[in-house]
Amino acid sequence: MRYLRRAGVVAASGFVLLASCSSGTSAKPQSVTVTQKEFTLSTSSSNVKSGNVTVTVNNSGNLQHELVVFRTDLDEKALPMTADGHKIDEEGSGITHLDPEAEDINPGGSKTITIDLPPGRYVFVCNIEDHYKQGMHSVVTSS
Numbered sequence: 288m289r290y291l292r293r294a295g296v297v298a299a300s301g302f303v304l305l306a307s308c309s310s311g312t313s314a315k316p317q318s319v320t321v322t323q324k325e326f327t328l329s330t331s332s333s334n335v336k337s338g339n340v341t342v343t344v345n346n347s348g349n350l351q352h353e354l355v356v357f358r359t360d361l362d363e364k365a366l367p368m369t370a371d372g373h374k375i376d377e378e379g380s381g382i383t384h385l386d387p388e389a390e391d392i393n394p395g396g397s398k399t400i401t402i403d404l405p406p407g408r409y410v411f412v413c414n415i416e417d418h419y420k421q422g423m424h425s426v427v428t429s430s
Contacts, residue, residue, distance in 0.1 A: 317341070319427065323392070323413055324348030326421035330411060337406045337429040343399045346392040352423070354389040355414045356402060357382040363410045363424050373416045385409075404429040 318341040320331040325348045344354045357366065357375070359382040367379025377384045389398040406429055413423035 318343065320345065321354055321411060321425075322347055323352040323354070323423065325350055326418060326423050328354075328411060328413055328423040328425050330425050330427055333425070333427055335404060335427060335429045337404055339401050340404050340429070341399060341401050342389070343397060344389045344392055345397045346394055349394050351394070351415065352392050352413045352418065353415055354392070354398075354400075355412050356385045356388075356404075357410045357412070358385060358407050359383070359410055360408055361410075363426050366410065366412070366419070366424075373420075375412060375414050375419055377414070382410075406430050 317336040317338065319335055321342060321344045322329050323344065323346050342354065342356075344352075346352045355375070355377070357377075359366065361367075361381045366382055367376045368374065369376045375382075385402055385404075387400045387402065389400050392398050404427075409427045409429065411425050411427055412419045
């Protein structure tokens, strides 16, 4: 009788152990809030966990803005520009453009995107004409 009780306890313990190891991959994505206004762009964190990152972009300015993300090792103030010099060349040398973008964010509005950020260095920018040149950029590193 004592042997059966022990076996039951061991079996139940094994079940609990197995159940606790089967959590799956339902981890919540990392999240970052980006605040934009004329002419600044700030992030709630400059370091994020790699993988799917939920990015909420709030436009607290008076003009329409957008959020574009580039993977790069270039200095955040030295990204390649289009021939007219008003925007970042999204296909330029030394950068990789990531999708999706958060486009057409009206004053007072917000948009949320989920973007895959493997380990690396990223520059978050507003790439509306001349906004980047006026300071709307920030570096985020994922690891």
